Amino acid sequence: MRWTDACRRARTYLARCLTLFVCALAASLSALVSPLQAQAQQQPTLPPRSSAAVQPQFLVVLDAAHGGADTGAHLAAHLDEKDLVLALSIRLRSMLSARGIPVLTTRESDVTLPPAKRAAMANAHKPAACLILHASDSGSGIHLFTSSLPPAQPTAFLPWDQAQAAYLQKSLRWAAEINTAMTHAGVPVTLGRTAMQPLDNMTCPSAAVEIAPLTKDGAVTTELTDPDYQSRILAGLAAAIEGWRHDWAAQP
Numbered sequence: 001m002r003w004t005d006a007c008r009r010a011r012t013y014l015a016r017c018l019t020l021f022v023c024a025l026a027a028s029l030s031a032l033v034s035p036l037q038a039q040a041q042q043q044p045t046l047p048p049r050s051s052a053a054v055q056p057q058f059l060v061v062l063d064a065a066h067g068g069a070d071t072g073a074h075l076a077a078h079l080d081e082k083d084l085v086l087a088l089s090i091r092l093r094s095m096l097s098a099r100g101i102p103v104l105t106t107r108e109s110d111v112t113l114p115p116a117k118r119a120a121m122a123n124a125h126k127p128a129a130c131l132i133l134h135a136s137d138s139g140s141g142i143h144l145f146t147s148s149l150p151p152a153q154p155t156a157f158l159p160w161d162q163a164q165a166a167y168l169q170k171s172l173r174w175a176a177e178i179n180t181a182m183t184h185a186g187v188p189v190t191l192g193r194t195a196m197q198p199l200d201n202m203t204c205p206s207a208a209v210e211i212a213p214l215t216k217d218g219a220v221t222t223e224l225t226d227p228d229y230q231s232r233i234l235a236g237l238a239a240a241i242e243g244w245r246h247d248w249a250a251q252p
């Protein structure tokens with residue numbers, strides 16, 4: 001054998017060895033990668049998130065204004081505003097409960113309750129509607145108030161005394177529902193905007209009603225204590241809340 005032949009054969013042998021080594025290395029890598037690929041393919045896939053939001057419970061907050069040391073207006077002999085609105089609040093709560101509407105009352109007795117605490121109680125439950133009850137011996141029918149705050153975006157950070165601003169558009173629709181129902185019940189309504197606590201602090205559709213006697217030509221024709229008049233007012237408010245529940249359920 002010549003030296004050049006020996007070199008050629010040695011080169012061929014080395015080339016074969018190198019080819020075998022590369023094939024073996026490729027096979028090893030393939031064996032290593034395949035389980036990883038299989039594992040990746042076996043990763044559980046999360047189901048797509050449902051776009052349908054869970055509808056929260058429809059809850060109404062009734063706030064009988066005043067109470068305890070805060071008597072409110074003296075409406076008649078032995079009748080303070082705090083007692084009249086408490087009685088009406090409890091009657092309305094019973095009427096709504098009979099219709100299957102959950103109600104939270106801020107007070108069920110003659111207790112002193114600061115406005116901030118009333119608002120905190122309401123806001124903690126994210127109610128669908130808040131209704132503040134006042135009474136007066138002046139004016140006629142129902143005085144219906146919404147907050148006088150300028151409307152703000154719901155996403156905006158708002159100080160406590162302006163919290164209602166983000167809900168004002170809904171509050172105006174809620175007040176319109178009350179206006180329609182009370183007018184249908186034959187009770188005259190006067191609309192107004194006011195700066196008032198806890199109205200301005202509530203983070204829910206909110207309105208305040210001030211119940212006054214019925215008058216004609218400046219003279220009282222129906223007293224606040226008239227049972228039929230009270231029943232008519234409560235029927236109107238219950239109808240408004242029923243209507244609001246229907247509209248609320250249709251909202252996205």
Ligand SMILES: [Zn+2]
Nearest residue numbers: 065072134135
């Ligand atoms: Zn009052």
